[in-house]
Amino acid sequence: MKTALTIAGSDSSGGAGIQADIKTMITNGVYAMSAVTALTAQNTTGVTGIMDVTGDFLKQQLDAVFTDIYPDAVKIGMVSQSELIEAIAEKLKEYKAKNIVVDPVMVATSGAKLISDEAIDTLKEKLLPMADVITPNIPEGEVLSDRKIESPDDMVTAAKAIFEKYGCAVLLKGGHAMNDANDLLYTEEGPQWFYGKKIDNPNTHGTGCTLSSAIASNLAKGMSMKDAVEKGKEYISLALGAMLNLGAGSGPMNHGFAVTTDWEVTK
Numbered sequence: 001m002k003t004a005l006t007i008a009g010s011d012s013s014g015g016a017g018i019q020a021d022i023k024t025m026i027t028n029g030v031y032a033m034s035a036v037t038a039l040t041a042q043n044t045t046g047v048t049g050i051m052d053v054t055g056d057f058l059k060q061q062l063d064a065v066f067t068d069i070y071p072d073a074v075k076i077g078m079v080s081q082s083e084l085i086e087a088i089a090e091k092l093k094e095y096k097a098k099n100i101v102v103d104p105v106m107v108a109t110s111g112a113k114l115i116s117d118e119a120i121d122t123l124k125e126k127l128l129p130m131a132d133v134i135t136p137n138i139p140e141g142e143v144l145s146d147r148k149i150e151s152p153d154d155m156v157t158a159a160k161a162i163f164e165k166y167g168c169a170v171l172l173k174g175g176h177a178m179n180d181a182n183d184l185l186y187t188e189e190g191p192q193w194f195y196g197k198k199i200d201n202p203n204t205h206g207t208g209c210t211l212s213s214a215i216a217s218n219l220a221k222g223m224s225m226k227d228a229v230e231k232g233k234e235y236i237s238l239a240l241g242a243m244l245n246l247g248a249g250s251g252p253m254n255h256g257f258a259v260t261t262d263w264e265v266t267k
């Protein structure tokens, strides 16, 4: 069985962060492991508290994982402090991690800020150049490219700028801000659009975490970047389309839509 590691924050309400990542990885057929960067007290209406782990404890978790069950892919989500980003960069280098997917998480769907300004600089300097692909949404893409993104043409220009600046493939997500659900992948081969049909579902808590974990799972299984993105988008469309409706705010998706409850028959 292929293996994947998520390095991210915990979402107590289970729709985003570590919990979304693990559910996504299981449903995409890989063995899921986690190194927790922070605990959040969070539900579908907002984030009420954040408690970061220390850099040393994050390193200890990464040592424990990499020296025993080597991950075929690594997804990085919420990392709010520079010290933690530096710890991750150091360990990924030490263990020669492969198939690194960075979701540059900055703001939660509910509006809460999940990264310090100083950490954004460290992310740019230390982590993005190590990534195989990064998955910013429009506001994150604006921060990383230092330009406004107001049209599909702007998306191409910004993704190209990020690709050239940080040397990693970029999946710039059009999603909620710009168009239907059309995302742009920019690699050394240039731009490629992935068209999605907008699903009329207000419950989009954790969509970014989920897509990046699906892509990491697919890379762990040996897919090309393009196939990993295409299949990842298919997965998130089905999870959104399952129309789960929980909580008072923007609720979670049904990550496990494809998990059978008839497991007895396979005994």
Ligand SMILES: Nc1ncnc2c1ncn2[C@@H]1O[C@H](COP(=O)(O)OP(=O)(O)OP(=O)(O)O)[C@@H](O)[C@H]1O
Residues within 6 Å of the ligand: 016, 107, 108, 109, 136, 137, 138, 173, 174, 175, 176, 180, 181, 182, 183, 196, 197, 198, 199, 200, 201, 204, 205, 206, 207, 208, 209, 211, 233, 236, 237, 240
């Ligand atoms: N209503 C929708 N219907 C179909 N696909 C969607 C919808 N909303 C988002 N997506 C897709 O979900 C994926 C995640 O994109 P999104 O822009 O929501 O990420 P994000 O803003 O980083 O998420 P988060 O809110 O978790 O930070 C993208 O492929 C996007 O196109």
Ligand SMILES: Cc1ncc(CO)c(N)n1
Residues within 6 Å of the ligand: 008, 009, 010, 011, 016, 017, 018, 040, 042, 077, 078, 105, 107, 108, 109, 114, 205, 206, 207, 208, 209
């Ligand atoms: C822990 C965590 N990571 C990422 C996000 C972004 O959706 C969130 N809301 N919570």
